[in-house]
Amino acid sequence: MSSSRPARKSSKGDYIETDSGNKVSRKALITGTPNITLAGRTVLMPDVHLRGDIVRVRPPPPTTTTSTTSLDPSSAATAKPSSSSSSQSTTAISIGKSTIIATSTILRPPARLLRGLLQPYPLKIGEQVLIGPGCVVESAQIHNHVHVGARCVLGAFSVLRENCRVLEGSCVPAGMVVPPGAVVAGRPARVVGEVGEGFGVDGVGEGWVEGGELREVVRGIR
């Protein structure tokens, strides 16, 4: 942050780098680690909250034994693989390649009531997405090459389509679908324009552009 201060000499870096190139800050606050998937070269900056513990729990085994006995063996046979598959597929948060989650952002999987039970849904973030500092993300899905500015609130079950841009300080309402290539802003967020033709197209020697490939940026973070 402050360039005047000399770089801190520490044997351990501020980021933990995994085999697939994910860079996770030591100060990131992550709960429910087994339910979080990072695709590789993903950066989680300090003070990022990942709520991996908000995940769909397997429904309790059916206690209704009132069904006919002839159905029992088949239901038992079908129950086993389904339960094992559901235990494998419990993903709360999945983040794509070369995505950067900036400081103090909170990623919380959205949840809603389904048949009288609180059912969390997975929060999916695509590739080359940049989420600015201080955001609250409860989206259902964020597609590739999305740029989210600082201090945004992305409401529950919102969907951000490809190449869209959320200006800083916007509040995307719950359930909003931002169309591809749109620029949204305001509280509540509305479509205010479209991204230009060059959005996400890397210039030669100009460095990173919004919506562009984040690979080089990720490489610079350590």
Add this chain to the structure above:
Amino acid sequence: MSDPKRTSRSAPSKRTSLLPSAPKPPCKIDPAATIASSTVLAGIHPITIAAHAVLHPHARIVSAEGPVTIGEGCIVFEKATIGPLAPSTSTESATITAPPSTILGKNVTISTGVTIEGCAIGDGCVIEPYARIGQGAKVGRYCKVVAYGEVPKGAKVDDYTVVYGKGKRRVDRTMKEWGEMRELKEAVHERQVRGYQGLIPSNIAKWS
């Protein structure tokens, strides 16, 4: 490397802090409440947490300047700060002599990053991310403060009001005129509480 306390590379979470742990505030927590282990309760005044309240990880309940009461079935999300903060009381509101108490009613939802400083919030309110409720404010029942909304110091918000934009307000007439809506909302909130209770491992023993 020479310090034996700092060499635990494999398990950094098990490293014990060299600082003495902060004194626990006097807590009165109902056994049916859910408090995540990384929730922070701090301060010197009493903290009361009623049954079925859910405090998410990294929520902060601060009773440094006055007592905090959290009502039945409240949900407090991560990074929300409940309780008056020291700087705001000492600088501006010198007129308030009694310790400002923070009271959350029944079934209140406090979302991420909300700051609540010594005020009363009525039953069934929803406070959305990064809203601020100033000191001495009184928020009525079934109110909603939208994201980044602000209730200034000492303000009074009537029942069924939605606070939005830059200090704009309107009355939620659906909620006001239809008792069934309120009942439904309560039922939904109850289900939400039950859902989160199943998801968040509770660690009440840490604070009592």
